[in-house]
Amino acid sequence: MKKTLIGLVVTAACVTSNTALAEVNINGFASIKGGMTTGKDDTLYGYTNDLEFKEESLFAVQLSSDLGEKLSVTAQLMAKGANDYDAKFAWAFLSYQLSDNWRLNAGRFRIPFYKYSDYLDVGYAFDWARTPRAVYDVEFDTMDGISFYHSTSIADMTSNIQLVYGAYEGDISVSGALSRSKVQDVTGGSWELSNDWLSARVAYFMADVTINATAFTPLLSALNTFGFGAVAREIDFNEDEGTFFGFGLSYDRNNWVAVTEYTNVKVKNSYMADRDAYFVSVGRRFDSITPYISYEKDDDVSKSAIYKAIPPQVPLLATVAAVVESQRADRDTWSFGMRYDFHPSAAFKVQLSSAKDNYTLEKDRLLTMGVDLVF
Template sequence: MIQNRLKKSICALALLSCGHSLAHAGDFNFSGFMSIGGGFVDDESAPSYAGYAEEDITFDNSLLGIQLSSDISDELSATVQLTARNTDGFKVEAEWAYVSWQATDESTVRIGRLRTPFYMYSDYLDVGYAYPWIAPPNEVYYLPFNNVNGIDFYTTGTLGSFDTSLQVYFGGFTDVLNERGVDIEAKTRNQLGFAGTLAKDWWTFRAAYHMAKLSIDLEALPGVTGLLQTLEGAGFARNADRFRIEEDDAKFLEVGLNIDTGTFVAAAEHVELRLDDEALYADNIRQFIMIGVRTGDWLIHLTASKADDEASDLSQGIPVAPQTADLIAGLDAQAAGEANKRDVISLGTRWDITAGTALKFQYSDVDRDGQKGQKVYAFALQTVF
């Protein structure tokens, strides 16, 4: 039965994400995953969505990943996961690179480059075979950074009749953020997070909380330096400071629920990202809910996702007057440009061709607040090996 094969494959992927593998070569463990996909849109004059922007069918959404691990001793092991995406010209990048210490049968300590546990599917975010969609809903799974350099502690246990897990990590990162087509530096310091699950039989509840000191070099964006000089020259230094994200407090909250009875599947997730009240970036409030039915080798699912960001008030404190009208309008436009208002309905199918290989098709109707809508047709062949 495909249900049993799928459950076994998902269990294998969970082990893969923690440093185990599907294939062995002596003391060296090797595993991998691949996704070959693409799609098209109904109107390329509308804004692109999740990387899809052309009316002609393209195969521009593919990736290859391999994971290597080796035992150093009975308790120590080293793991490296490399990925290459066609969106980056198949440039090879290290997603994971860490050393693990098996402290007890239930507990592991890792140090190095780790996957940040923002979401329910974070551990196997790149392994498309592990979830129903071609990729998790873009409204929720949107953060540009998914890794952290640091240390974490992961443990499993029981609470009465429930299975539990807890992950705690500390670290930071320095990376490049593409903002309005320009690469700028972004970094976090003192990044601390907690993620825990409570599960029984066919359902799993998850909650996570993260905090960090965030810095983003917005002054590298065209026109920002001149805008700041204008604000400071007019006596609005406090408004100018809202464009300077330097060691600002950032907090990220996530709650999620996953259900799989074998025939009926469902998932829901809600996230919130909040920065300092006076920062340029909007407060991000996102969620999705998915329901699906599995029959034989097929899974049919329907997903509703929503981005309902709250724009910051960059012009707060500037008196309304004819001479400040253009300045206020410009600041309000900057703030609105950072706040996404979007509703998406997606209908998808998954056909498990064999254990370890799935073919997926997905249709998405994208409704943007105040902008032209978009219909997206996507497909992917996804496998693990």
């Protein structure tokens, strides 16, 4: 990371020293957070009952340059504590202003799944210690491709539309193990209408999902060997159609802040459960202090029909059923927290989250505190 940052500084210095080239603007953000669960055996969001400062801490630098003639470039370098602060480029794209209302982006950029997608890692942009995980849980959030932005006014509202096409290739977690994946032909967009205090947003995306889940290779081979190839195809991810739908509302007026989002995620012909999730959050500003409360619901319906085709006497039934039912979820999460803006560019946050699994009746509680800042 040190060598990379030095390289960026040297490059920026060389660019700005040469009047023939465009000036490079540098800004960034960071989060320094610590957390621990309150119970000996509790685990939540990667935390245990040992105090940990790396899981959600990060440092990022963004470089942008206006090249003139309606063309600009942007790149974002990020180092996350969970990855031992190994710096990687999260974004890298060029922008071209096609007209007063239309802009084209091409390269690697954030997929606009959610209201806070563009600020997903910028903790300073929202009041919570983290975005609600029940909703913000898609395994990937960037893509390589093109994006069209359209901005205009409708009555007294601002309309922002983003249309995208591209692909993602990388690791996705399958049953707790990272597996190489390809999400191709990502197509869709988002539309947000907003004024000074109210906004409404809708998003829809489609893609072909392929995941090389090597952990399932022995099971899939056994199913094919014993004549259950159709069941194997229902478990595997092989260019299966995936869809994402999201809807959100936000309110910010008279020091009251309220946000809600709902999402539905499906991948046909795969063992992944149909995922429904939503959250509701309400906060109240008292000068520099904002206490808040939020509720999250994660309701994932497993595809039990997949293993119904296997007769009870076949030993593979128990294994297939376990794999399919592992996707089932019914979880309620309450969070209580406070944001304190002690500096124009920094906020201290503390949050207590309690998650209950309605199938196992287990509860996990997590206390998080730290500082989010921008510079």
